[in-house]
Amino acid sequence: MEGSTTVPEAVAALHARIGALTDEVIAALRGQLPSYAALPPEGIRPRVTMAIRNGLAVVQRWADEEQRSPRGGVRDGGRSHDLPAGYLDEVATLARVLPVEDVLSAYRIGSDVVWRCFGEEMAARHATAEELLPIAETLRAWANATTLRIVRSCHTAARRDITTDRRNSALVRALLLGEARWDDPDDPDAVDGQGTDGTTCDRSALRLPFRARLPVSGSGSPAPAAASEHEVLARAVDLLGPWLARDAVGGPLVTTVDGDAAGLLTARPDGLCRGLVVGVGAPAARAALATEFTRATQALRAAVDSGFVGTFTREELGLRATVVAMPAIGAQLVGLRLEPLAERGEDGAQLEEAAAAYLRQGMRLEAAARSLYVHPNTLRNRLRRFEELTGTHLRDPADLAEVWWALAHRRIHGPAD
Structure with a gap:
């Protein structure tokens, strides 16, 4: 079959321009998914490149098996569904930052881009639609199986994170409220970068403490009473996910304080963030987090009183924040x-x-x-x-x-x- 010999050439051509292909996929992801647009491109580049290489490897295996069994023998043998070691863990880590449905949509968007480019390479080598059809079926089966494994992996990781999130919540509350002892050199239980319960947090990194609340309605009445602490926290994690500080295994460093979402950010959120009112402090090391969280709280109270929506520091609110402070x-x-x-x-x-x-x-x-x-x-x-x-x-x-x-x-x- 002529197509089976053309496939390796097309695959090699795509491998040769893997950098440009990765750029094209990333541009498509950021253009269609706001959650990916909020992430720095370099942060997702290794995962995108790995996913592209995985897809091309499936096509290459198909061509190899087609040459061995050109008359309809077993071409897959189950091996095309194999994934590199650690790949699902990488995806599960990404799903802690982004909604799982966006991760799956990204997988579909990336597959569409790569398949289009592969089709162009095959067309340039005069391949026919009949020659592309079995490859497409193989890729579709592989993508479906991989998507199912991603969903299962993310659900397993989410269940495993419940205990970790509780520990993170306790750690973050202690840091924000000035009750943590991890920086105490006389504390015999203090381990560099680790709390007494085993939760890890980079001791030297600067973090921005924040406090967030759902905005009031247009009529000026408070948000519905049905908005529980859990709902406020879920909204904060959803909207602030790309900027949330995380522990060593990707768990978000967030908690609740008197009904508000609170936690640590790696950077100030971009854009208006219309779904929340957020007060942020200045970047601070562990010892100063409680002071900056107080300033973030003051900014939040002033912004809520003024009917503002978005992210604010105390300085940006001027006299309004001074009234609070x-x-x-x-x-x-x-x-x-x-x-x-x-x-x-x-x-x-x-x-x-x-x-x-x-x-x-x-x-x-x-x-x-x-x-x-x-x-x-x-x-x-x-x-x-x-x-x-x-x-x-x-x-x-x-x-x-x-x-x-x-x-x-x-x-x-x-x-x-």
Whole structure:
């Protein structure tokens, strides 16, 4: 059969340009799968190259067996389904970073690219469709069997990770909350890079602590109560997966803190990350993680209060984060600018609401009146009474800033005891 002698030539041609072929597959993966687009190309290149070589090896084995059994003998012998040692472990590790369905889709996308290029090489050697058909059937059977083994391997790895994830969760909580002892030189149980429970974490690497929460709805109401800690954590792992720090076996270093997802990142997430509100600290070594996690928490609280979605540092939120970080000053301003209204009861609450609406609407009187469903003259009268009772001049920038800070403090920290 002429095609059986042409196949090795086509396979050799693809091996000769394996680098360009790998680039083409990676471009297709990043163009069709957002999760792969978030990964650095060099991070997935070795796996893509290995997968391409595996597929070409299947075709080469088919050609060898065809030459031995040209009249329909057994061409596969089961060997075309063999995979290199450690290949499934590599895929399972990748599935800890990316959704399993994306890993399987990537396998299909890569196979399509390689098959198209192989077909072009065969066509250049005048191969016919009849000659390509048995090769396609062999590759399809191999791809189906390999996909099934990948799914089984990923499920087995996921079950094995349950215990590891619990240990990781304990380690991460201890690091973020300042309760870890791994950096204590006097701790006899401390092993370089390893916690007392056997969990490993690179001692010298700088990590960005983060804290994340589901965004509020467009109406300003909180996210549904059905969003449990598990759901918040799952969303964080799904959206932040490419940037999550991981242990020695690929487990994500994440946990939950008071209902929020929290953990360590290797880099700041790219893009807006619309599905989460994320506060991040600065890159820090182990000893400073708790301090930076506090800053990440402050950034998260300020972003949530402002109705923002995405990833923020405390510095990027400016005065909003300062309100969170300096509650003592906020309490003083509440006493100065808002407490005089307290003795007025419901009337005082109405005047405070008027001032809050005025600031929320950018000091546009008519817009603020509409938001309160009152006439602009009514709002104008309430603002005048607010100024009289609190000694505030809303046209004075300093007074205006103090009123804004006092209102933000009360909204974030709640009423004083």
